[in-house]
Amino acid sequence: MAYLLKGVSILGASPSDLYIADGVVSEKPVEGAEVIDATGLVALPGLVDVHTHLREPGREDAETVETGSRAAALGGYTAVCAMANTSPVADTAGVVEQVWRLGREAGLVDVQPIGAVTVGLAGKQMAELGAMATSAANVRIFSDDGFCVADPKLMRRALEYVKAFDGVIAQHAEEPRLTEGAQMHEGEVSTRLGLTGWPAVAEEAIIARDVLLAEHVGSRLHVCHVSTAGSVEVLRQAKARGVRVTAEVTPHHLLLTDELAAGYDPVFKVNPPLRTRSDVEALRQALLDGVIDVVATDHAPHAVQDKECEWAHARPGMLGLETALPIVLSVFGPQWDLIADRMSIAPARIAGLDGHGGDLTRAGTPANLTLVDPAAQRTVDPAELASRSRNTPYAGMTLPGRIVATFLRGEATVLDGKAVK
């Protein structure tokens, strides 16, 4: 299928026509191309999420690779990295290949599996990282996300070991002894609500340790879901010293604060927890400065019964794929170059996804892109989401920006705001 996107604005530039044929951006229109009136629409390289939970295998009642892929495409994504905390855990070549194959079958986004660092996410024994790297899934990011690789020796070894195949360890930075029983950000609100606190230092201490380890062994480190102003300072200093560290921030940590826990609705329970207004400000600045490299959703679907319960019994996590771009737009406005870099180009680079985050003005670039109507507004209705779960913290919020179409290697996955399959 060939397309002619008429009057589209690439990254906010003046309107032009964009031709898609044979899966790439083409120099000239092709005979019989489907014409899409893209007046007023902005073309972005397809978004790339380095942090998605698709729940399959194991919790298909919360999400499947297919439903998560559909949510991703509707959110403007063309690639997502699927976290390893499935059941069974993605700690072997077999499991990562299964997820990778399910992603191919769904065919809505590129599903790039992330492998577990340790067997069963138990933090004791290194998983077969090499086998996962050389499997069909071609794993490059390894993470025990949900748990921290807390053992400093194990973390050091993992950082070293993945150098052999240009892998990267994505750390869920949480000192477990400082967060036993933790329910929300430790501060005024947790004290008032009587919920056990998750202190900022539990994140900052691990990031500080890990950047020093990465520096010591000369390895790459990626820090998942940075949530505190203190973490930003640690990263800023490490980057200034030349440490090869990258970091992500979630849309919810760019927008929401711990005050939302006041009604004890676990839809606002997430790990790391929502922090304070000053943390939010520091994270926004860090994303602008490039101290934080990417926006990653940490899309974490949960079945109704895991959220419609007591706060302490609820699972942490929020949906993110379908609302990420609108949240970033609402926070930063139409800074399209910034958005393209932090949500597509940089994440593609970190994940080693070559076909994504390309230059749409150059012929031959793989046609992975999304069209956004920045003038449209949408009120988030959980019932309308494509995800199998409903745990969005944004219900009822009116957000700017509507994803009109998404293309994966030249094929439309979303048209007129609806998934094609």
Added chain:
Amino acid sequence: MIKHLRSAADLDAATATLILDTAAEMAALSGREVKKLPALRGRTVVNLFYEDSTRTRISFEAAAKRLSADVINFSAKGSSVSKGESLKDTALTLQAMGADAVVIRHSASGAPHRLSNWVDGSVVNAGDGTHEHPTQALLDAYTMRSRLGRLDGLKVAVVGDVLHSRVARSNVLLLSTLGAEVTLVGPPTLIPVDIVAALSKTARVSYDLDSVLPDSDVVMMLRVQTERMQDSYFPSAREYSRRYGLDVTRMRKLPEHAIVMHPGPMNRGMEIAPEVADSPRSTIVEQVANGVSVRMAVLYLLLGGK
């Protein structure tokens, strides 16, 4: 009148005073031969207890029965709850039974808030996790007022494991609302640094019990669980008791009129010496009796009207 009592913060000074005044009338009525009053005839009060707490449950039960309400006790043990039924499903069951009020005790902070989303009736918090226990604070305030004649300007020291204490949270909120000056005393590990910002700008923190006692009208000792020792909140029961326990020597530092309170159950010899617990300054037995009157007042005010 408010619909629910989930937190002491639900109460402004006028409402809190109305509850205390009503409790005083209830106490007067409780002194007579026929203790039953018809005010809540035909109303159903469910005691939904996920944690064992016989004293709180029977206090609420007595209060509801004296007002002629029908009382249903729903304890987690041996019920559908222990078979894994969720709070929401239990709530829907109570809703179907037409519960006019649900009195809930739960180990999870905020469970009463959750419950109030799922039932039409009033929700009364009878202690949730490490959050609050508002009727305990009301009965404490009632006890102080009846012993000392006022609450405004009263100096109250709350001593012990403030971090894990729902009694402390509710007391700080309520006492501050009613004009008392609260000082929280304990080891720094058990007093959250932001407790003043979180609960009351008028509260103070001290780590030195001996310096606080001479200027206190009320000293309220909180229960300290020895298990906290394993979690390094303090080195040993002995050291805790030496630094923060109320013994006879310390009690002598209190002004003549000062009273000693404890929400119970006590660890005699740990946070409070037996001689102190049994002294005339101690209001511990009174607190129990006042509990019924205060809970009658709460149930009447929540359920009596339209």
Added chain:
Amino acid sequence: MAQPRADAPSKIILAGSDLHRVVDRIAHQILEKTSGATGTVLLGIPTRGVPLAHRLAARIHAFEGVEIPVGSLDITLYRDDLRLNATRALGKTELPAGGIDGLRVILVDDVLFSGRSVRAALDALKDLGRPSSVQLAVLVDRGHRQLPIRADYVGKNIPTALSESVKVTLTEIDGADEVKLIGGLK
């Protein structure tokens, strides 16, 4: 029940010394009908029945030198319309030291209307003890009874329409002694 509007026309029925004379008359009637008011207790129904009871006791003492015990009987928890209105604050219930068992209790209220307050008072009384007899004294009887209840002592009968209301104010509570008929006037 329909309440007259706040700006409805009103008419003063009794004021100042007229009201005092009415209270005096009730006091005399009590003395007469109870042969000197021995073995009698006055229980005022809050709010305005309580100062009325105290006034009656004071007048009886002035006339005959008899000390009659006075108490108050709050009926809030016994009302049958409790659930139809917002929650009411409780009034005081205070029995005289000697209690009420075996004594003649005279309930005192400001206005007798439907009779429901008196019914509630009789229920409340039953839970407090066993008087030998119960009588009722009211400052104003405005008619429209809904229950088979009548007063033993009436200060003033005021025929009213249902659309009207009778408002009693007393110095002890309101700063002035007055009985007003509000609304319904041409």
